[in-house]
Amino acid sequence: MQDMLQKVKQASTKLATLKGNTKDRVLLDMANALIDNVDTILEQNQKDLVYAKENNLNTALVDRLLLNEKRIEAMAKALIEIANLKNPVGRILEGWELPNGLRIEKTAIPIGVIGIIYESRPNVTSDAAALCFKSGNACILKGGKEAKYSNQAIANILQDVLLKHNLPKEAISLLPDYSREGVAQLIKMDKYVDLIIPRGGEGLIRYVSQNATVPVVKHDKGLCHTYIHKDADIDKAVKIALNAKVQRPGVCNAMETLLVDEEIATLILPILKDEFDKAHTKLKGDEAVAKLLEIEKASDEDWDTEYLANILSIKIVKNVDEAISHIQAHGSGHSEAIVSENYTASEKFLNEIDAACVYVNASTRFTDGGEFGFGAEVGISTNKLHARGPMGINDLTTYKFKIYGEGQIR
Amino acid sequence: MQDMLQKVKQASTKLATLKGNTKDRVLLDMANALIDNVDTILEQNQKDLVYAKENNLNTALVDRLLLNEKRIEAMAKALIEIANLKNPVGRILEGWELPNGLRIEKTAIPIGVIGIIYESRPNVTSDAAALCFKSGNACILKGGKEAKYSNQAIANILQDVLLKHNLPKEAISLLPDYSREGVAQLIKMDKYVDLIIPRGGEGLIRYVSQNATVPVVKHDKGLCHTYIHKDADIDKAVKIALNAKVQRPGVCNAMETLLVDEEIATLILPILKDEFDKAHTKLKGDEAVAKLLEIEKASDEDWDTEYLANILSIKIVKNVDEAISHIQAHGSGHSEAIVSENYTASEKFLNEIDAACVYVNASTRFTDGGEFGFGAEVGISTNKLHARGPMGINDLTTYKFKIYGEGQIR
Numbered sequence: 001m002q003d004m005l006q007k008v009k010q011a012s013t014k015l016a017t018l019k020g021n022t023k024d025r026v027l028l029d030m031a032n033a034l035i036d037n038v039d040t041i042l043e044q045n046q047k048d049l050v051y052a053k054e055n056n057l058n059t060a061l062v063d064r065l066l067l068n069e070k071r072i073e074a075m076a077k078a079l080i081e082i083a084n085l086k087n088p089v090g091r092i093l094e095g096w097e098l099p100n101g102l103r104i105e106k107t108a109i110p111i112g113v114i115g116i117i118y119e120s121r122p123n124v125t126s127d128a129a130a131l132c133f134k135s136g137n138a139c140i141l142k143g144g145k146e147a148k149y150s151n152q153a154i155a156n157i158l159q160d161v162l163l164k165h166n167l168p169k170e171a172i173s174l175l176p177d178y179s180r181e182g183v184a185q186l187i188k189m190d191k192y193v194d195l196i197i198p199r200g201g202e203g204l205i206r207y208v209s210q211n212a213t214v215p216v217v218k219h220d221k222g223l224c225h226t227y228i229h230k231d232a233d234i235d236k237a238v239k240i241a242l243n244a245k246v247q248r249p250g251v252c253n254a255m256e257t258l259l260v261d262e263e264i265a266t267l268i269l270p271i272l273k274d275e276f277d278k279a280h281t282k283l284k285g286d287e288a289v290a291k292l293l294e295i296e297k298a299s300d301e302d303w304d305t306e307y308l309a310n311i312l313s314i315k316i317v318k319n320v321d322e323a324i325s326h327i328q329a330h331g332s333g334h335s336e337a338i339v340s341e342n343y344t345a346s347e348k349f350l351n352e353i354d355a356a357c358v359y360v361n362a363s364t365r366f367t368d369g370g371e372f373g374f375g376a377e378v379g380i381s382t383n384k385l386h387a388r389g390p391m392g393i394n395d396l397t398t399y400k401f402k403i404y405g406e407g408q409i410r
Numbered sequence: 411m412q413d414m415l416q417k418v419k420q421a422s423t424k425l426a427t428l429k430g431n432t433k434d435r436v437l438l439d440m441a442n443a444l445i446d447n448v449d450t451i452l453e454q455n456q457k458d459l460v461y462a463k464e465n466n467l468n469t470a471l472v473d474r475l476l477l478n479e480k481r482i483e484a485m486a487k488a489l490i491e492i493a494n495l496k497n498p499v500g501r502i503l504e505g506w507e508l509p510n511g512l513r514i515e516k517t518a519i520p521i522g523v524i525g526i527i528y529e530s531r532p533n534v535t536s537d538a539a540a541l542c543f544k545s546g547n548a549c550i551l552k553g554g555k556e557a558k559y560s561n562q563a564i565a566n567i568l569q570d571v572l573l574k575h576n577l578p579k580e581a582i583s584l585l586p587d588y589s590r591e592g593v594a595q596l597i598k599m600d601k602y603v604d605l606i607i608p609r610g611g612e613g614l615i616r617y618v619s620q621n622a623t624v625p626v627v628k629h630d631k632g633l634c635h636t637y638i639h640k641d642a643d644i645d646k647a648v649k650i651a652l653n654a655k656v657q658r659p660g661v662c663n664a665m666e667t668l669l670v671d672e673e674i675a676t677l678i679l680p681i682l683k684d685e686f687d688k689a690h691t692k693l694k695g696d697e698a699v700a701k702l703l704e705i706e707k708a709s710d711e712d713w714d715t716e717y718l719a720n721i722l723s724i725k726i727v728k729n730v731d732e733a734i735s736h737i738q739a740h741g742s743g744h745s746e747a748i749v750s751e752n753y754t755a756s757e758k759f760l761n762e763i764d765a766a767c768v769y770v771n772a773s774t775r776f777t778d779g780g781e782f783g784f785g786a787e788v789g790i791s792t793n794k795l796h797a798r799g800p801m802g803i804n805d806l807t808t809y810k811f812k813i814y815g816e817g818q819i820r
Binding site for chain 2: 213410
């Protein structure tokens with residue numbers, strides 16, 4: 001593996017100084033190459049599907065594995081979108097002149113080699129490769145073994161385009177070893193790999209963050225709250241709460257727990273129950289809520305559970321302070337919202353909640369790179385360092401200081 | 411340790427929302443308290459000195475341990491300087507409005523709990539505590555056991571000031587366990603500690619980065635080069651090379667290897683030798699240099715050695731490309747310089763060298779928070795992520811997104 005990673009590292013120095021228009025031309029060629037090679041990709045994807053059938057993989061997994069012409073077109077379209085993004089490399093982040101005349105420029109540069117570990121969807125192979133390429137990074141990709149043939153087919157096509165442009169094919173590399181042993185080795189290769197991004201289940205992410213010596217940007221959990229303050233606009237509150245829960249319950253920025261101010265609880269809870277019933281949401285409540293709405297009582301565990309399903313736990317709180325302390329105790333630092341027309345309560349919530357995204361009068365569902373206007377989705381980080389919250393392509397860069405002198409010494 | 415860290419974490423939430431002027435008043439009070447308690451500090455410092463004598467610690471170490479009235483005054487002065495810095499918390503780093511009217515503000519906030527592991531100098535205790543406090547972070551400090559009594563005395567004084575201002579004393583905590591076991595536990599406490607900064611020898615830093623599950627910002631090595639290009643101004647080149655090596659040879663931003671373009675080698679090397687001889691620098695050279703200057707031949711290891719002493723290895727290179735590839739192979743990504751009047755060569759060097767700081771026509775000795783104008787010195791990071799190069803107090807913050815809505819849903 002060391003030999004291989006050494007080549008990836010070498011490739012990364014080549015990529016680091018590529019001009020923006022060269023990168024974009026390569027990405028557009030990659031998009032075309034995917035379309036031109038639909039048959040090859042489908043042929044290899046078929047092998048993965050046969051393996052899935054033979055091993056009785058569940059239908060949800062098989063659906064994620066499955067490629068067809070439309071899905072491959074979507075992959076190509078994603079590459080075109082990435083080509084159209086602004087070059088994240090070379091941005092001057094800050095700059096100043098020292099009293100002695102030295103001029104300092106803090107400039108965005110690629111990180112180097114990025115390892116991405118993901119699960120069954122083969123489209124991640126081209127997405128991740130393109131995001132890294134656009135930001136001047138070499139990548140080493142480790143997909144799910146159930147998508148082995150599809151991933152290899154896609155990577156081969158992208159590598160052929162690299163070669164056509166006289167670029168090292170190692171700039172987009174697949175980890176040959178699909179075992180956990182392969183991952184175990186990769187995440188310790190801090191000499192060659194500069195960043196690991198694990199995308200997948202909780203077990204994988206925990207394993208990677210506990211064992212990596214390479215820095216990790218992870219996304220581990222989204223336990224999001226919405227707090228309806230006593231001075232909330234009832235209409236807005238109902239719409240926001242409903243949207244945060246039911247618009248897409250299986251995602252990390254969906255609400256899991258609703259906090260309602262005691263002053264308006266008897267007024268708003270029955271309205272909310274009607275709406276959630278229409279949306280077939282399973283409701284659980286603390287003692288008072290359960291009694292009022294005649295619903296199931298929530299257990300202690302419910303307040304710490306990311307349902308990722310159309311289930312909602314509801315709790316009555318005394319005031320904004322109690323809401324904040326409940327969220328600090330049970331939230332995952334992802335996305336939290338207050339609904340209120342009150343200036344002071346809103347400001348307090350915004351300032352005191354420690355989360356990647358804190359909202360006033362909006363649905364937590366907006367925590368998303370696309371919604372934030374970042375273009376392509378790199379992921380959502382629950383790290384506190386390097387990148388926090390929705391990650392755009394700019395987050396795949398680091399910086400260096402360029403210092404311009406005319407003979408200065410100390 | 412868990413109970414203790416839980417209290418530090420709690421203290422951090424209190425600190426996170428302190429106003430700038432409150433923090434500055436506390437820091438000024440801390441400065442006064444150090445002066446008012448000089449006798450207590452010296453008394454406790456005496457105990458450490460007795461221990462040092464009993465254990466035959468070397469004189470350099472004893473000198474670093476030693477406190478006197480002047481050194482305590484310098485500690486107080488450092489606190490005043492930190493109080494005078496601009497509040498790093500609450501800076502709006504970016505902000506934009508989405509098409510749907512949501513306003514997004516990316517705002518600097520404290521990181522939370524910062525663990526700092528350092529060695530014998532007791533002044534680091536007040537410096538590190540003040541830097542963390544000013545940036546709204548709670549800290550857990552682990553000093554050297556040889557400075558145990560001094561560190562405790564200083565921490566007690568700072569904690570008393572916190573209590574006087576109704577702030578939790580745990581905001582500035584000392585790790586009670588001075589053993590390596592204590593460090594081993596601390597660096598795995600990712601539930602309570604958000605960042606570890608190890609300051610000390612290579613062994614400590616390697617141990618921490620290999621074993622921590624908490625993110626680490628480290629400073630591991632400074633192997634800096636200066637490359638004298640064929641179109642260099644000879645005067646500037648000699649001055650810069652001399653300064654980079656001899657002004658303070660024992661520090662990380664001092665030059666260890668000088669690269670000289672073959673076209674000007676016979677012209678400039680004798681001049682350099684004269685100057686370095688006057689400065690008592692021990693010179694080693696590759697075969698050609700050794701022959702020309704009649705000096706010791708450098709071994710293969712020399713090119714990878716951070717001397718931290720008045721020793722310099724010199725190598726002749728063919729051109730800027732060979733200089734860059736030598737630096738990429740042997741440099742530590744800290745600070746690298748080119749001396750040249752040639753625009754294209756300078757730009758090439760600036761763009762292709764992957765290091766925290768890249769200089770044209772200036773001494774690498776400027777890589778320093780103070781020189782960069784950051785005010786107080788947090789350290790110099792050789793990380794690629796979070797912070798790279800000289801770290802100012804702003805680097806002790808992370809960010810959150812505040813999103814202002816008026817009822818937006820997806």
